[in-house]
Amino acid sequence: xxxxxxxxxxxxxxxxxxxxxxxxxxxxxxxxxxxxxxxxxxxxxxxxxxxxxxxxxxxxxxxxxxxxxxxxxxxxxxxxxxxxxxxxxxxxxxxxxxxxxxxxxxxxxxxxxxxxxxxxx
Amino acid sequence: xxxxxxxxxxxxxxxxxxxxxxxxxxxxxxxxxxxxxxxxxxxxxxxxxxxxxxxxxxxxxxxxxxxxxxxxxxxxxxxxxxxxxxxxxxxxxxxxxxxxxxxxxxxxxxx
Numbered sequence: 178x179x180x181x182x183x184x185x186x187x188x189x190x191x192x193x194x195x196x197x198x199x200x201x202x203x204x205x206x207x208x209x210x211x212x213x214x215x216x217x218x219x220x221x222x223x224x225x226x227x228x229x230x231x232x233x234x235x236x237x238x239x240x241x242x243x244x245x246x247x248x249x250x251x252x253x254x255x256x257x258x259x260x261x262x263x264x265x266x267x268x269x270x271x272x273x274x275x276x277x278x279x280x281x282x283x284x285x286x287x288x289x290x291x292x293x294x295x296x297x298x
Numbered sequence: 299x300x301x302x303x304x305x306x307x308x309x310x311x312x313x314x315x316x317x318x319x320x321x322x323x324x325x326x327x328x329x330x331x332x333x334x335x336x337x338x339x340x341x342x343x344x345x346x347x348x349x350x351x352x353x354x355x356x357x358x359x360x361x362x363x364x365x366x367x368x369x370x371x372x373x374x375x376x377x378x379x380x381x382x383x384x385x386x387x388x389x390x391x392x393x394x395x396x397x398x399x400x401x402x403x404x405x406x407x408x409x
Contacts, residue, residue: 227346279345286348288346288347291345
């Protein structure tokens with residue numbers, strides 16, 4: 178069974194950094210590997226809807242990244258296909274970044290359980 | 299692309315049908331001919347679960363009381379007979395245009 182598990186969330190102060198991980202398993206049951214999928218990060222502020230954060234393409238498509246305007250220049254997404262992990266490096270965190278962060282694969286059929294990031298002084 | 303949903307709140311009676319509308323500001327027909335409109339359900343404290351993909355295809359394990367329809371810019375999610383486990387927020391989401399985006403959500407609760 179395909180599983181995505183986010184980790185790395187926590188309570189930090191404004192201006193601090195945090196790195197989230199999204200660890201995947203079970204992808205090979207579909208005949209495709211983790212490396213064959215683009216991976217996205219979304220977030221959900223308390224009581225709010227789902228906001229796209231960013232995206233990393235598969236290596237076959239250059240492994241390039243795209244970001245929402247609200248995080249561009251502060252957040253960086255990367256991937257380690259040998260470990261089946263996608264990362265979200267968050268720098269210069271702001272109180273508005275407080276949210277549950279989810280990872281999902283390109284088909285949106287599998288989501289992690291989310292990890293809570295709280296930015297507060 | 300802006301996604302809108304109506305209603306934003308939907309009180310329902312157990313065993314009765316329910317319907318949620320989703321509209322996009324642009325046609326969701328992709329150049330490849332497919333329409334990438336998904337429906338998700340999110341229970342409190344849980345991650346989103348995809349119910350429907352490409353307008354009308356139910357995901358594995360999704361009860362057949364859920365159905366999706368529509369085309370172009372107008373889409374509908376229907377629940378034929380609401381059960382208690384169906385409460386939560388329903389989101390439509392488009393994957394045709396960059397970036398993929400969600401509607402604001404419709405909160406379904408039991409009367």
